Amino acid sequence: MTQPHSPSPTNEPLSPTTSTTTTTTTTSTTTKPPAMRLIVPLQGVVQGRGGLILGSIIPCALFYFYQLYLKKHRRRPPPPSQTPPFLSPTSSSTDLTRSSSRPNLRSSSSLGPAPVSGRAHGLSKPNVSPYYIGLDRFREDPYCPSVNPDGLCMDLIEKWVVEHWEKSMGSELGINGIATYQPLDGLMDLKLAMSDFMSMVMGNVSIDPSHLVLTCGATPAVEILGFCLADHGNAFLIPAPYYAGFDRDLVRTGVELIPVHCRSSDNFTFSITALEQAYNNARKRGVKVRGILLSNPSNPVGNLLPKETLHNLLDFAREKNIHIISDEIFAGSTFGSEEFVSIAEIVDWEDLDKDRVHIIYGLSKDLSLAGFRVGAIYTANENVLTASKKLARFSSISAPTQHLLISMLSDKRFIQEYMVTNRKRLKIMHDSFVSGLEQLGIRCAKSDGGLYCWVDMSALIKPYNEKGELELWDKLLTTGKVNISPGSAFHCIEPGWFRCCFTTLPEADVPLVMNRIKKVVESCKSSS
Amino acid sequence: MLSKIAAGNGHAEESAYFDGWKAYENDPFHPVDKPHGVIQMGLAENQLCFDLVKEWILKNPSASICTVEGVDQFQDIAIYQDYHGLPEFRKAVARFMEKVRGEKVKFDRDLRWRTGVQLVPVLCNSSDNFKITKSALEDAYERAQDAKIKVKGLLITNPSNPLGTVLDKETLISILAFTNEKNIHLVSDEIYGATVFGQPKFISIAEIMIDQPHNPDLIHIVYSLSKDLGFPGFRVGIVYSYNDNVVNCARKMSSFGLVSTQTQRLIASMLSDEVFVERFLVESSKRLEERHRAFTWGLNQVGIQSLKSNAGLFVWMDLRHLLQDATVEAELTLWRVIINEVKINVSPGSSFHCSEPGWFRVCIANMSDETMDVALRRIRSFVLKKKNVAKPPVVSTKRKCWQTNLQLRLSNKRLDDFMGISQIGSPHSPLPQSPLLRAQT
Numbered sequence: 001m002t003q004p005h006s007p008s009p010t011n012e013p014l015s016p017t018t019s020t021t022t023t024t025t026t027t028s029t030t031t032k033p034p035a036m037r038l039i040v041p042l043q044g045v046v047q048g049r050g051g052l053i054l055g056s057i058i059p060c061a062l063f064y065f066y067q068l069y070l071k072k073h074r075r076r077p078p079p080p081s082q083t084p085p086f087l088s089p090t091s092s093s094t095d096l097t098r099s100s101s102r103p104n105l106r107s108s109s110s111l112g113p114a115p116v117s118g119r120a121h122g123l124s125k126p127n128v129s130p131y132y133i134g135l136d137r138f139r140e141d142p143y144c145p146s147v148n149p150d151g152l153c154m155d156l157i158e159k160w161v162v163e164h165w166e167k168s169m170g171s172e173l174g175i176n177g178i179a180t181y182q183p184l185d186g187l188m189d190l191k192l193a194m195s196d197f198m199s200m201v202m203g204n205v206s207i208d209p210s211h212l213v214l215t216c217g218a219t220p221a222v223e224i225l226g227f228c229l230a231d232h233g234n235a236f237l238i239p240a241p242y243y244a245g246f247d248r249d250l251v252r253t254g255v256e257l258i259p260v261h262c263r264s265s266d267n268f269t270f271s272i273t274a275l276e277q278a279y280n281n282a283r284k285r286g287v288k289v290r291g292i293l294l295s296n297p298s299n300p301v302g303n304l305l306p307k308e309t310l311h312n313l314l315d316f317a318r319e320k321n322i323h324i325i326s327d328e329i330f331a332g333s334t335f336g337s338e339e340f341v342s343i344a345e346i347v348d349w350e351d352l353d354k355d356r357v358h359i360i361y362g363l364s365k366d367l368s369l370a371g372f373r374v375g376a377i378y379t380a381n382e383n384v385l386t387a388s389k390k391l392a393r394f395s396s397i398s399a400p401t402q403h404l405l406i407s408m409l410s411d412k413r414f415i416q417e418y419m420v421t422n423r424k425r426l427k428i429m430h431d432s433f434v435s436g437l438e439q440l441g442i443r444c445a446k447s448d449g450g451l452y453c454w455v456d457m458s459a460l461i462k463p464y465n466e467k468g469e470l471e472l473w474d475k476l477l478t479t480g481k482v483n484i485s486p487g488s489a490f491h492c493i494e495p496g497w498f499r500c501c502f503t504t505l506p507e508a509d510v511p512l513v514m515n516r517i518k519k520v521v522e523s524c525k526s527s528s
Numbered sequence: 529m530l531s532k533i534a535a536g537n538g539h540a541e542e543s544a545y546f547d548g549w550k551a552y553e554n555d556p557f558h559p560v561d562k563p564h565g566v567i568q569m570g571l572a573e574n575q576l577c578f579d580l581v582k583e584w585i586l587k588n589p590s591a592s593i594c595t596v597e598g599v600d601q602f603q604d605i606a607i608y609q610d611y612h613g614l615p616e617f618r619k620a621v622a623r624f625m626e627k628v629r630g631e632k633v634k635f636d637r638d639l640r641w642r643t644g645v646q647l648v649p650v651l652c653n654s655s656d657n658f659k660i661t662k663s664a665l666e667d668a669y670e671r672a673q674d675a676k677i678k679v680k681g682l683l684i685t686n687p688s689n690p691l692g693t694v695l696d697k698e699t700l701i702s703i704l705a706f707t708n709e710k711n712i713h714l715v716s717d718e719i720y721g722a723t724v725f726g727q728p729k730f731i732s733i734a735e736i737m738i739d740q741p742h743n744p745d746l747i748h749i750v751y752s753l754s755k756d757l758g759f760p761g762f763r764v765g766i767v768y769s770y771n772d773n774v775v776n777c778a779r780k781m782s783s784f785g786l787v788s789t790q791t792q793r794l795i796a797s798m799l800s801d802e803v804f805v806e807r808f809l810v811e812s813s814k815r816l817e818e819r820h821r822a823f824t825w826g827l828n829q830v831g832i833q834s835l836k837s838n839a840g841l842f843v844w845m846d847l848r849h850l851l852q853d854a855t856v857e858a859e860l861t862l863w864r865v866i867i868n869e870v871k872i873n874v875s876p877g878s879s880f881h882c883s884e885p886g887w888f889r890v891c892i893a894n895m896s897d898e899t900m901d902v903a904l905r906r907i908r909s910f911v912l913k914k915k916n917v918a919k920p921p922v923v924s925t926k927r928k929c930w931q932t933n934l935q936l937r938l939s940n941k942r943l944d945d946f947m948g949i950s951q952i953g954s955p956h957s958p959l960p961q962s963p964l965l966r967a968q969t
Contacts, residue, residue, distance in 0.1 A: 369606045372606060
């Protein structure tokens, strides 16, 4: 698997600026784009190493031809990159119809399109990851069962809201209190409520509310920690396969994610040896590793890290003097025989270690409240806490939502009932899916948490590589009309694994899904 | 062990602007419990029309997903995390923006949202009533070039913060011509668009674009519900751009700052109620005008002038005549007195990079009429006391005990301004080294 591409910070796309721009130093380790290669040799000439004639005529000539080239190719659309031939990148399908205001506006620029920043250029490229393409396809043509749960326990939450509507609605009635500016890292009352909730979810560890920074979702929480713990061009080690969104979450920070590949033979648990190796390889390349990022329960595999592994991880981090970021967003979504152990449980919060361990949490998974945008950073490192609080000003939780959640999370009896029911229903769905797939001859990795199964379809792919995997993915999506995500989107080194989420359908529809998968499986077997 | 961003001072929260807020937080005014506390006049909030909003919410229970009438929508709203946002929300906000601009422009392109504003100082003088002149723009551009800084755009706030003035048509045309000529972006922060009262009326850059030559890819509007509607706590910001690349990118970046769907839903309902919106805009404008008139009249009575303005939630107060000398230090000395003795949190002009010492921004829309009266009384008695003193005392170099709480970090702001490097002190601006907006030089 190639490293995730992080856009070069000095990528100036097709900008017709003067050739005497100062050399910008880059700390990125990715390759420089062609524009920069043109300018650098030019500088040598311009700086007089080629004499007056060479120093002026040649750069002028080059520049003139460069301008001609730009003018000629101005309207050419950006070339598609890394796109499998049978898929088109998502662009127009997600854009809504553009307006009528543009034809009315006169344009008289003669200098060509104004360049956007390199960062914008990189980010505005169409989504080519199957992870996102699959989501888009679902949106275009969604399956709507007669009963649509969307989140296993949403009924419980709705019931709570109806019974307590005065308390929750009060958030909007008391508008004078909540519409005004609030502390940008979250209301203290919500921090208190969240700390109690997190403490319960993570197995009764002690969570200090003053060590929480609340953010609008776990996405900005990851980014904020990226900004705080590493500089542009540094790296985090990350056990792979890993959640596809982390690549996007860290784009703006310029932090490279170095995958530490895990194998099915180990049920995709990482080893310290592998971490050590990845660390040393990075060092050889001149890349400074600042931390390890992992999710526990793991996404996409769903396994839980045993206590001993956590201890070893902490030892490793201590030895290298690096950080650990533990994304525990699925902590409350466990259903197996294993108990979830948070890294908070093994850290000695009186010790120096407290400065290197940071936890990410959010309500998008355990409470299915993804739309409300509620996330948290938990850290005892005072400096990180201070810096995160300041960065959180860009990512504050909307006040009415904070108030609603203060009420809801403070209702301990309801939360208890919810978590028990949630786990029960998760187990039912998980077992149902796993056994359904087993009947089709497809096995799943052992998992005890998460909202998905990690499915081994390697026997069905041909050839046994990423191309074969994507072909199967396309078949499942286009023919089977089932959106499950291919392992390559999660940087899995073994082809043929797929992540299959089971919490977006009612239990009654499981046979339907299995039927669809069965058709595709049969067509694969017959064509091989 | 920390990154440079985390360890540095880029957050710029150590400026007089934020020190004033801290002073308020330590000793906040309350009419009954703390009548001698610090009155907050450094925060541009609009609290004048909450009664109208509350009335609307009571009348429209289905707008909230937390009511019996609205809870059927709870599930769909709670799981919705598409970064396009709820379509009804986008439409409602676009419609509202059109209304604020007198229906003269259409915002029918898709709206994306993310807050992020950076300031680059272009010097304006009181002799011009702080107008933005072409020569000031050219001068700033040249200074940046001399310092080898690449100018990527011009950011204007219209109506202006902290001045409270509305940009006139000629100025807007000249600004557009300037950015067009330099082929740089123009970002117009129109967050105070609906806080205008009386004349002159607000003119959006969108209106100027209609019959002036320009490159639409260069024009972007920033908006929010924090000032016009008084909902800063809701965290709703809007990026409106005519540039597809920018919109695409902004949509993706908005993952880091999505608006809570609960809020989207409530706002969508509220802003779709055209009758309510019309009434709100008229009433809000009226109340702002009354407040503005009352306050400036009160200041006038004691010989304090302010810049003639008809927008914003504040007044740009001229206290130059109260300064010992025309320096930033004298301004800050006076400011400390205002905080500690007069007990009002106002914001000194230097925190807004004003090149002339002695101007102060005073926010007037975030309090009740009674508190406003208390504030005016305090200001008036302070000024009268000062007048009665024969000669202002020489400021002792020995630090008094009341100075210990206010630690001001004065980096060489003057030099930095001339170099075009910004040290930010504005309310909704990001870190100057914010990776989001660090221009590629």
